[in-house]
Amino acid sequence: MNTLAVLPIIFPLITGVILTVWRQTSAYRYAYMILSGIIQVILSAYLVVQTALEPVVVMAVGGWQAPFGIVLTIDHFAALLMATAGLITLAVGVYTAGESESAHPLRLPLMQFMLAGVCLSFSTGDFFNLFVAFEIMLMASYALLVLEYRPRDLKYAYSYLLLNIIGSGLFLAAGGLVYRLFGTLNFADISERLIFTMGTDGRVVIISVLMLFVYGLKAGMFPLFYWLPKSYSALPPAIGGLFAGLLTKVGIYAMIRILNLLFNNDPLPFLILLIVAILTMIGGIVLALTHRSIRMILSFNLIAHIGFMLFGISLFTGTSIMGTVYYMVHHMIVIASLFLITGIMMTETGSDSIDQMGNLFKQRPLLSVLFGLQALALIGIPPFSGFWGKFIILAAGISMGSFIGIGALILSSVLTLFSMIIIWFRAFYTETDGVLTNKTSSLQYASVLGLTALSLFLGFGSLYGTNSAMRATDQLQDLGTYQWMVKQAVVKPSPINQTGGVDYDAH
Amino acid sequence: MSDLNLIVSIIASLFVAVGVYLVLHRSVINILMGLGLLTHATNLAILVMSGSPSDKAAPIVSDSVSQVYVDPLPQALILTAIVIGFGVTAFMVVFFYRLVKENQHTEVNPS
Secondary structure (H helix, E strand, O other), X not given: OHHHHHHHHHHHHHHHHHHHHOOOOOHHHHHHHHHHHHHHHHHHHHHHXXXXXXXXXXXXXXXXXXXXXXXXXXXXXXXXHHHHHHHHHHHHHHHHHHOOOOOOOOHHHHHHHHHHHHHHHHHEOEHHHHHHHHHHXXXXXXXXXXXXXXXXXXXXXXXXXXXXXXXHHHHHHHHHHHHHHHOOOEHHHHHHHHHHOOOOOHHHHHHHHHHHHHHHHHHOOHHHOOHHHHHHHOOOHHHHHHHHHHHHHHHHHHHHHHHHHOOOOOHHHHHHHHHHHHHHHHHHHHHHHOOOEHHHHHHHHHHHHHHHHHHHHHHOOHHHHHHHXXXXXXXXXXXXXXXXXXXXXXXXXXXXXXXXXXOHHHHOHHHHHHHHHHHHHHHOOOOOHHHHHXXXXXXXXXXXXXXXXXXXXXXHHHHHHHHHHHHHHHHHHOOOOXXXXXXXXXXXXXHHHHHHHHHHHHHHOHHHHHHHHHHHHHHHHOHHHHHHHHHHOOOXXXXXXXXXXXXXXXX | OOHHHHHHHHHHHHHHHHHHXXXXXXXXXXXXXXXXXXXXXXXXXXXXXXXXXXXXXXXXXXXOOOOOEOOOHHHHHHHHHHHHHHHHHHHHHHHHHHHHHHHOOOEOOOO
């Protein structure tokens, strides 16, 4: 059943191709998209269950044995993120179906291509393949960005494109260095060889810092987040939610994967991460307080919360990784749903600035409740989903004695509360003369409701959440099983014959 | 490190220097050229990673003689990277075309 590992990547690709050909916007097209989204979620949910029961699901693509061929490795962590990514894409798709003015016909296929890239980067067990996955994801995101911008916003796409292309170049160069140093690009193989090159090899440190730079660029780490807020906040909220939910988390995921498997025996990358995480937490949230556009506030909040995850990674104990995993899943859902709620608010009031909004609390009670719940989850008030991840990261921070980081995390949380209160009072409580347009459909509410229900489940069902995160962390830390599973994974007999030479006549 | 690899490394670093210089310009043509140079610099850097080619045969396996072959994998990586870089460059050309049409001048000013 290991072939199943490739389905969450193939399936959105096929859907994307079909939707590209099938341009005519109709209810059937949306229905097909939603159906395929549901199937995608079921496939990845099956993988979540599978990895909860068994060790890593490994698929050797084309039957080539591990260090020579490409492998797809899906552990519980990757499966959880894949399922969450599928759910968010589905929710954004449902939201798009409910929008009053129909979207560009290429929006839906590009979303599917992006999902395929995201799933591939979650499931790859190979360094170069990770680069290719990033490129698939980024190409789809470039195209979406340029399609969805209003013409006068196009200049904001420029910094996004340029920085990501340069980041990809550095990623590739880092891949070349890894190949030269280890003679292999397979994660399991590299981590095995690292054991023999013990100590702190300077070259390994250089590569890992280079990687931190690349993934930090994608994740929106402190000095590198220049491209993020402007390019995300000029997007339509639906696509903004998709980007905020998926793209930055892929950077965080790659960071955890790489640091865990490969470069975890040197303190320098973790020290850099700690400093940068503190600056990201404080800087992001302070900048969020200076803006009046809701999408801008949410984008800067996103950066601040990336800082929480970076702090969790920088501690790099089992507990802190567990907290980070929990927080990632929570944050993907909550930030995407907040962007979608912003979309509804914008269609109702016709504006993005909180100074122009008002009357929402009296006239749209359901929307207010949803926003309130998601804002509470984002802040991390105890029974809601944001609390548990933060709580676990805090506990890990206390046990590691990293008190500056803890202080920054708490300060940043309080300021998040402050920025949400500003939105709440300006946009929901204030009475203005503006008239709400009432152009939103029940499908838009349905997608937000679904995401809110998920976030509530993550909050109140924290037992399941922590169990799952613990399982993911155990699998991450159990490198031996990972290496063994990758080594033995062959679907059909390998083409290496008995004498040890490669048998080229086999086909 | 052989002479050839040294030369290729120097060329790659020159490409990076010129590429960064060009990318920092405001004219879209310069930026495109700079991006192209940066991509090529990365490809050359990977080429150096396959090690010294002196005294090694091309990686074509023959039964009779046992030889030391050049590592072919970096070349496969470069091939993939070239294709991806080509796609990205094509995309950037179209993007800049739209940007120039929108702004009515050939400079970018992200603000």
